[in-house]
Amino acid sequence: MSDPSEKRGLWKWPKSKWLLGIPLGGFLMLGVGAVGLLVMNKVLHATSTSEFCLSCHTHQGISVAEFEASSHSYNNTGVRAECADCHLPDPEEKWLHYVMMKMVVSLDIIAEIRGVANTDEKYEAHRAEWARKVWTEYRENESEYCLHCHQFDHMTIADQPRLAQRRHTRALDTGQSCIDCHQGIAHKLPENWEQIWDEVEQETASVVPATGTKLAEGK
Ligand code: HEC
Ligand code: HEC
Ligand code: HEC
Ligand code: HEC
Numbered sequence: 520m521s522d523p524s525e526k527r528g529l530w531k532w533p534k535s536k537w538l539l540g541i542p543l544g545g546f547l548m549l550g551v552g553a554v555g556l557l558v559m560n561k562v563l564h565a566t567s568t569s570e571f572c573l574s575c576h577t578h579q580g581i582s583v584a585e586f587e588a589s590s591h592s593y594n595n596t597g598v599r600a601e602c603a604d605c606h607l608p609d610p611e612e613k614w615l616h617y618v619m620m621k622m623v624v625s626l627d628i629i630a631e632i633r634g635v636a637n638t639d640e641k642y643e644a645h646r647a648e649w650a651r652k653v654w655t656e657y658r659e660n661e662s663e664y665c666l667h668c669h670q671f672d673h674m675t676i677a678d679q680p681r682l683a684q685r686r687h688t689r690a691l692d693t694g695q696s697c698i699d700c701h702q703g704i705a706h707k708l709p710e711n712w713e714q715i716w717d718e719v720e721q722e723t724a725s726v727v728p729a730t731g732t733k734l735a736e737g738k
Contacts, residue, residue: 563610563617563618563621564610566621566625567601567603567607567610567621568601568603569586569601569602569603572602572603572606573586573602575627575631576602585705585706585707586602586705586706589704589705589706591605591704591705592705598668600668600705604664604667604668605664605665605667605705606653606664607620607621607624607664608620608663608664609667646707646709647709647710647711647712647715650706650708650709650712650715651715651718651719654698654702654715654716654719655719655722655723657696657697657698658696658698658699658719658720658723658726658727659723659726661696661726661727662696662697662698662699665696665697665698665701666697669697671687671690671691674687676688686700693728693730694727694728695727695730695732696727699720699727699730699732700732700733700734701734702716702733702734703734713733716733717729717731
């Protein structure tokens with residue numbers, strides 16, 4: 520029904536005064552893209568602060584108290600490990616993985632609205648299940664997040680307490696990663712955590728062999 524000449528008219532080369540629109544449009548798109556990226560980066564950054572994490576995890580009162588009490592919050596050096604340091608990939612080095620993790624984590628909003636963990640009691644009831652998830656992740660990425668700050672290469676192992684010297688030297692041989700001995704570094708351990716840890720170790724034995732090692736203290 521449409522008049523073919525009209526159609527041709529639509530596609531004909533634009534009048535010269537409109538031609539300027541092409542580069543202008545291009546610049547506009549670039550501008551919109553840049554602003555979009557900036558906004559996105561701001562949002563990504565803002566949602567990686569401990570304040571943001573704690574905006575939900577505060578209802579689960581214990582997380583705050585545990586975090587504040589841990590040596591990773593207050594210590595002689597004044598260096599503080601934020602939630603994201605230990606729970607998200609480094610955005611500088613692994614941007615894509617970081618963005619993907621944030622998308623997955625944003626689904627926790629649903630659980631938050633459902634009130635899955637809005638009291639200490641509910642949190643405690645789920646702790647084992649969530650610790651299991653984090654341990655599995657740590658076993659699989661070989662404690663990548665600890666390595667954001669710590670490196671065996673930069674430890675003066677000889678100056679460490681005897682037990683640490685022995686264990687760290689052994690870890691270098693066996694390929695064990697930090698989490699294999701340092702469970703519960705920033706949070707209270709779940710009840711019957713030893714059994715859960717053993718299960719996680721077995722399930723991830725293809726990454727790092729299961730050794731049954733637990734908790735650095737007193738070993
Ligand atoms: C919108 C509220 C909300 C925010 C913000 C939030 N969380 Fe959570 N988080 C939850 C809820 C609810 C769960 C339990 C989810 C479930 O049922 O699996 C959870 C679970 C977790 C777990 C348990 C293991 C897992 O992988 O599911 C970790 C670790 C965690 N959050 C860390 C963080 C960190 C780090 C931040 C900040 C970057 C953060 N959360 C921000 C609500 C939130
Ligand atoms: C943001 C940097 C950062 C991250 C990430 C980090 N740490 Fe630390 N860690 C520190 C600093 C700084 C100290 C020194 C604190 C002190 O003087 O007690 C420390 C101390 C320690 C100690 C000795 C004190 C103690 O509490 O027993 C251990 C063990 C340790 N870290 C293990 C880990 C493990 C395991 C991870 C990963 C789950 C990790 N750290 C992640 C910065 C970090
Ligand atoms: C094979 C077990 C094992 C592994 C793996 C391991 N550690 Fe340790 N670590 C220990 C033991 C045991 C101690 C001594 C604990 C104590 O004295 O209470 C220790 C102590 C430490 C200390 C305190 C040192 C000091 O001078 O007081 C830091 C920091 C630490 N470990 C960080 C790490 C980090 C980071 C990783 C991963 C890169 C790691 N450890 C891997 C067993 C291990
Ligand atoms: C020093 C590293 C470190 C810091 C800092 C840290 N976490 Fe964790 N987090 C872990 C590890 C490792 C686990 C696995 C369980 C364990 O070993 O305690 C864990 C477990 C969890 C869990 C699962 C439930 C549990 O209690 O085990 C939640 C939820 C969580 N972290 C949230 C947070 C939030 C929110 C913050 C900031 C307030 C934070 N974490 C700070 C290392 C850390």
